[in-house]
Amino acid sequence: MTPKAEFRHVRKSFDGRMEVIPDLNLQIRQGEFLTLLGPSGSGKTTTLMLLAGFEIPTQGEILLDGKSLHRLPPYRRNLGMVFQNYALFPHMTVAQNLAFPLEVRRRSRAEIRRRTTRALEIVRLAGYGDRKPGQLSGGQQQRVALARALVFDPSLVLMDEPLGALDKQLREELQFEIRHIHRELGVTLVYVTHDQGEALTMSDRIAVFQGGRIRQLAAPEDLYERPADAFVAGFIGENNRLAGTVVAQDERECRVALADGTRLQAPALTQGGVGQRVVVSIRPERLRLLPPEGGYENRFQGRVEEIVFIGDHLRIRLKAFGSDSLIVKIPNDIERPAIAPGATIAFGWRRQDCRALLDDAP
Known part of the structure; x- marks a missing residue:
C-alpha cells in the first residue's frame, strides 16, 4: 500500500553548515495518528513544517499520495493545520472562520453551510456559529481551530503542540476528543508534542526524535515496554x-x-x-x-x-x-x-x- 506521505533521505539546514535534519526517512500510513515526539530542538516541528511546505528541504524528497511535493506551495497541498495559538480571525464569527477555507476553494453557499454545521457538530460546538473567538474559552477556541482544519476534507491534518496553552484537565479532555474525532473520520493525522503522556494516550505510532533523527518508531505500548535504547527509555515515561x-x-x-x-x-x-x-x-x-x-x-x-x-x-x-x-x-x-x-x-x-x-x- 502506498503511504499517505513519505520522507526520502530528507535533509534540512538553515545556515548551510549545521543540519537540523541530517537524513530523514519516514512513511506515514493512510488513516493513522502519528505523533512526532521529542525534546525542544529535536527536529520534530521542522519535520512538520517541511511536510506543510513552510520549510523547503535542503536535500531529499517529500511525497504525498505518491506524488512529489517539490515546489508545491502550502496552499496547494490540501493540508489542515492546527497551531497552539489557535490562529483564528478575531473579527470573524466562528461560522465565518470555518467558512473561510471553503470560500477560498470556491465552494457553493449551500455546501459551505452544510460543511460548517457538520464540522461544529463533530467538535461539539453546534449553536456556537454566531460567536466571536473572543467570546469562547481556550478549549472552545481550539475546537474551532480543529473544526476549521477538518471542514474542507483535507488530505492530511497537521497539529503543532495544539494543547500546549491549555490547563491540565482541559488538555486531557481534548486529548480524548481529538482521538475520538480521528477514529470517527479516519483522517490521517500528524501530531507534534513534547509531552510523553499525550503521545502515549493519543497515537497509533510514535516517532521519537533526537538531534533530527528518529531514535525509534513504534506503537505506544512497544515504545514503553520495549525501548530501543537508553534515550528512548528515559524519554518515554x-x-x-x-x-x-x-x-x-x-x-x-x-x-x-x-x-x-x-x-x-x-x-x-x-x-x-x-x-x-x-x-x-x-x-x-x-x-x-x-x-x-x-x-x-x-x-x-x-x-x-x-x-x-x-x-x-x-x-x-x-x-x-x-x-x-x-x-x-x-x-x-x-x-x-x-x-x-x-x-x-x-x-x-x-x-x-x-x-x-x-x-x-x-
Whole structure:
C-alpha cells in the first residue's frame, strides 16, 4: 500500500553548515495518528513544517499520495493545520472562520453551510456559529481551530503542540476528543508534542526524535515496554536507570554487574555481549515491595528514604545500589505494606520487567 506521505533521505539546514535534519526517512500510513515526539530542538516541528511546505528541504524528497511535493506551495497541498495559538480571525464569527477555507476553494453557499454545521457538530460546538473567538474559552477556541482544519476534507491534518496553552484537565479532555474525532473520520493525522503522556494516550505510532533523527518508531505500548535504547527509555515515561556492565549472557538472559558489585538479571541483549556497558531500565510501577521468594529473579534490600502521597498511588524513594534515588510506585489501596522512612525493606522485580540497553552516554 502506498503511504499517505513519505520522507526520502530528507535533509534540512538553515545556515548551510549545521543540519537540523541530517537524513530523514519516514512513511506515514493512510488513516493513522502519528505523533512526532521529542525534546525542544529535536527536529520534530521542522519535520512538520517541511511536510506543510513552510520549510523547503535542503536535500531529499517529500511525497504525498505518491506524488512529489517539490515546489508545491502550502496552499496547494490540501493540508489542515492546527497551531497552539489557535490562529483564528478575531473579527470573524466562528461560522465565518470555518467558512473561510471553503470560500477560498470556491465552494457553493449551500455546501459551505452544510460543511460548517457538520464540522461544529463533530467538535461539539453546534449553536456556537454566531460567536466571536473572543467570546469562547481556550478549549472552545481550539475546537474551532480543529473544526476549521477538518471542514474542507483535507488530505492530511497537521497539529503543532495544539494543547500546549491549555490547563491540565482541559488538555486531557481534548486529548480524548481529538482521538475520538480521528477514529470517527479516519483522517490521517500528524501530531507534534513534547509531552510523553499525550503521545502515549493519543497515537497509533510514535516517532521519537533526537538531534533530527528518529531514535525509534513504534506503537505506544512497544515504545514503553520495549525501548530501543537508553534515550528512548528515559524519554518515554519514568524509569530507574542502573548503569553497569554485562558479565554473562546466553540466548535468554544477561547478567549485569553494577558499580557496587550487585548483580542483576535482565533479558538478553539484542546488541553487544559480555563486557558491554549498559543501562538497566526498570519502570517504578514494575518494582515490588516485599516480593515473594519465588518468581522474582531480582530481589534485594533497600532503605526507605521518602514516601510521597499522590492520591491513587504512593511514590517511595529507596536507598539501594549505592544510590538514594530508586523510585517505587505502589497502588494506594488497603493491601499496601505498612512502611515508614528509615525502614529496611525487601524489594525486587522480575527479569522480564527490565531491559538492559546500550549506554549511549558520552
